Amino acid sequence: MTSPADPPNGAGASGPGLKLLAVTACPTGIAHTYMAAEKLAQAAESLGHSMKVETQGSIGAENVLSDNDVSEADGIIIAADKDVDRSRFVGKRVLVVGVADGIHRPQRLIEQVLDAPVYEGDGSGAGRGGVSGAAASGGGGGGGSKGRSVTYKALMNGVSYMIPFVVVGGLLIAVSLALGGDTTSKGIVIPDDSFWKTVNDIGSIGFELMIPALSGYIAYAIADRPALVPGMVGGWIAAHGELYDSEAGAGFIGAIVTGFLAGYLVLWIKRVKVPKFVQPIMPIIVIPIVATSALGLFFIYVLGEPISWVFEQLTDWLGGLTGTSAAVLGIILGLMIAFDMGGPVNKTAFLFGAGLVSKNPEVMGACAAAIPVPPLGQGLATLLRRRMFDDQERETGLAALFMGFFGITEGAIPFAAARPARVIPANMVGGAVAGAIAGVASVEDNVPHGGPIVAVLGAVGGVPMFFVAVVVGTAVTALVTIGLMSVGGGAVDSGSAPVGVGAAVGVGGSVGGSGASSVAAEPVLAGVGSGGRTGETSGAASGAAGARKAVASPGVAAETGEVEAAPAGQVLSGYLTEQTVKERLAADGKDAAIREMAELLAATGKVADAEELVRAAFAREDQGTTGLGEEIAIPHAKTDAVTAPVVGFARSPEGIEWGAPDGTKARLVFMIAVPEADAGDEHLRILALLSRKLMAEEFRERLLGAGDVEGILGVLGEIE
Numbered sequence: 001m002t003s004p005a006d007p008p009n010g011a012g013a014s015g016p017g018l019k020l021l022a023v024t025a026c027p028t029g030i031a032h033t034y035m036a037a038e039k040l041a042q043a044a045e046s047l048g049h050s051m052k053v054e055t056q057g058s059i060g061a062e063n064v065l066s067d068n069d070v071s072e073a074d075g076i077i078i079a080a081d082k083d084v085d086r087s088r089f090v091g092k093r094v095l096v097v098g099v100a101d102g103i104h105r106p107q108r109l110i111e112q113v114l115d116a117p118v119y120e121g122d123g124s125g126a127g128r129g130g131v132s133g134a135a136a137s138g139g140g141g142g143g144g145s146k147g148r149s150v151t152y153k154a155l156m157n158g159v160s161y162m163i164p165f166v167v168v169g170g171l172l173i174a175v176s177l178a179l180g181g182d183t184t185s186k187g188i189v190i191p192d193d194s195f196w197k198t199v200n201d202i203g204s205i206g207f208e209l210m211i212p213a214l215s216g217y218i219a220y221a222i223a224d225r226p227a228l229v230p231g232m233v234g235g236w237i238a239a240h241g242e243l244y245d246s247e248a249g250a251g252f253i254g255a256i257v258t259g260f261l262a263g264y265l266v267l268w269i270k271r272v273k274v275p276k277f278v279q280p281i282m283p284i285i286v287i288p289i290v291a292t293s294a295l296g297l298f299f300i301y302v303l304g305e306p307i308s309w310v311f312e313q314l315t316d317w318l319g320g321l322t323g324t325s326a327a328v329l330g331i332i333l334g335l336m337i338a339f340d341m342g343g344p345v346n347k348t349a350f351l352f353g354a355g356l357v358s359k360n361p362e363v364m365g366a367c368a369a370a371i372p373v374p375p376l377g378q379g380l381a382t383l384l385r386r387r388m389f390d391d392q393e394r395e396t397g398l399a400a401l402f403m404g405f406f407g408i409t410e411g412a413i414p415f416a417a418a419r420p421a422r423v424i425p426a427n428m429v430g431g432a433v434a435g436a437i438a439g440v441a442s443v444e445d446n447v448p449h450g451g452p453i454v455a456v457l458g459a460v461g462g463v464p465m466f467f468v469a470v471v472v473g474t475a476v477t478a479l480v481t482i483g484l485m486s487v488g489g490g491a492v493d494s495g496s497a498p499v500g501v502g503a504a505v506g507v508g509g510s511v512g513g514s515g516a517s518s519v520a521a522e523p524v525l526a527g528v529g530s531g532g533r534t535g536e537t538s539g540a541a542s543g544a545a546g547a548r549k550a551v552a553s554p555g556v557a558a559e560t561g562e563v564e565a566a567p568a569g570q571v572l573s574g575y576l577t578e579q580t581v582k583e584r585l586a587a588d589g590k591d592a593a594i595r596e597m598a599e600l601l602a603a604t605g606k607v608a609d610a611e612e613l614v615r616a617a618f619a620r621e622d623q624g625t626t627g628l629g630e631e632i633a634i635p636h637a638k639t640d641a642v643t644a645p646v647v648g649f650a651r652s653p654e655g656i657e658w659g660a661p662d663g664t665k666a667r668l669v670f671m672i673a674v675p676e677a678d679a680g681d682e683h684l685r686i687l688a689l690l691s692r693k694l695m696a697e698e699f700r701e702r703l704l705g706a707g708d709v710e711g712i713l714g715v716l717g718e719i720e
Contacts, residue, residue, distance in 0.1 A: 244304020
């Protein structure tokens with residue numbers, strides 16, 4: 001039996017040519033990691049070279065490259081869609097590409113590696129995260145696609161680190177307001193000497209840190225640790241308008257701008273040639289100080305002035321609208337409230353409404369109705385179409401619903417940062433609808449706060465219409481979000497630039513996304529060359545050591561370790577049997593094929609809820625296609641709707657469009673279903689075994705040509 005811990009066939013074999021090394025990795029660390037390893041090893045062997053391949057999957061690094069391996073290597077290929085530590089490769093030629101290139105262009109990569117730049121340490125030679133790989137790939141759209149992938153993954157890296165701050169800060173603030181707040185003319189106020197004021201202060205710290213975290217980890221993903229400090233400091237400056245004479249900070253859009261500016265500024269500084277005696281202190285002293293100072297001063301003295309000017313102009317403009325129709329004013333306020341969720345536009349509308357609470361409470365009423373719509377709408381979207389969102393987003397959606405009730409608009413920021421071109425317009429439409437309804441109905445809010453909580457606490461006049469406005473606005477936001485995501489390709493935000501970044505940074509669009517994106521500019525499936533939201537978070541729960549343990553298999557002799565014939569009708573440790581093999585799929589589309597495969601697995605009695613299995617498989621597809629290329633698709637699901645691991649196989653002679661990166665239709669379809677408890681070792685082991693074996697064209701041809709179920713099982717029996 002071959003296990004994921006075993007090197008791919010040919011890896012490490014000696015040959016008369018070059019001594020090459022490779023590292024393969026994808027964000028979820030499953031199929032593509034091993035497919036690329038197998039292809040590279042096969043290509044090296046066919047060209048007369050030796051190659052050892054280290055795989056960095058979800059179960060840990062395997063076949064790890066030793067210091068001796070590196071010292072003797074003529075060149076190193078990194079085929080990865082996630083960060084790979086290159087410090088051990090200093091002085092060696094390193095070619096960095098996406099994992100898809102390792103699968104589809106292995107021979108060309110081997111030919112290119114001797115022309116790759118010599119990696120000279122942090123900031124020179126091969127670029128981080130595939131930047132140099134994009135250039136090395138050359139030609140066509142490869143370079144541009146890879147560049148977009150790096151940008152998207154940087155954005156999603158920032159979003160993923162920001163989410164805990166949003167959730168923790170928002171929920172602590174919401175709880176403290178609910179249990180310790182009193183309604184006053186200044187809003188919902190918590191007494192200074194109370195326990196809940198302390199809780200609120202802690203939550204406020206979390207909220208203050210979320211913008212620097214977004215900016216800092218965008219920068220970190222682009223240029224590694226030297227960019228973390230300038231990114232975070234830049235984000236803090238963006239969030240605090242008082243530093244550049246503005247009553248409102250630049251919000252999360254400003255943080256995206258500072259994150260990308262910091263990242264690319266650090267990359268540029270890294271390219272500056274400095275004397276050798278200065279090199280050791282560059283990443284820990286020189287680069288952070290220079291980049292932080294330059295970015296901070298640039299934002300305060302160059303970008304801060306326009307932000308302050310925009311705030312002032314918007315305030316003056318709104319002041320001139322007080323005599324217009326209530327509906328028009330409500331629409332405008334709703335659009336502004338929902339646009340940047342705490343940024344200058346949002347803050348302008350809120351402060352405008354708050355300033356008129358005593359004279360014209362209807363203005364604050366329109367604001368109060370629009371304030372909860374973005375988080376409530378995004379939370380509702382995750383409930384209505386769960387399969388469009390990954391697990392982290394669904395959890396964030398629940399927190400957003402809670403925050404929305406308490407008028408914390410920032411609960412929608414993670415969704416807006418991940419998919420700005422889809423979420424921001426949806427938020428604005430819903431906010432405009434809520435503001436218009438509240439304006440027409442003359443809803444009053446007598447405190448400078450929003451959300452259903454103010455109505456519950458008795459600060460709203462016209463409570464029924466207030467709730468109508470909030471409910472309708474929320475529904476509109478949710479439905480528009482779902483509609484835009486469906487039109488744009490599900491859970492990814494392909495081809496759209498985050499608002500505020502623009503062409504200067506060349507964003508390719510959103511997660512994944514996870515989960516990029518990578519975020520079709522950014523399909524979510526790990527390893528398709530454009531990155532993705534890391535939607536499948538198996539997370540190495542079992543650990544590398546656990547994954548390497550011996551797995552009892554009917555096809556392995558206990559003492560000799562020699563491969564024996566598998567028991568009749570059972571392969572893959574008995575998970576795939578005669579009962580779960582189908583000669584021909586009747587389905588002509590991906591969704592129908594998944595349903596048909598789920599029915600096939602349900603016949604074993606190991607599926608307690610077939611519909612839930614289908615839903616889980618669909619949810620995985622929404623994170624990114626499981627069409628692997630080479631006419632292969634491996635849909636899979638981790639769900640407690642399955643009582644024991646089970647694997648099915650079916651063929652489609654005509655092929656099914658599965659969205660594979662190489663454009664081929666799926667003719668060989670495997671479906672893997674495991675309980676949540678088996679989502680570690682067994683799930684990954686099965687995927688690794690399948691992906692490696694299926695890389696052999698001769699094996700695929702025999703599998704397609706097998707005459708009946710018995711013949712199919714005979715071919716599949718070779719996997720173990």
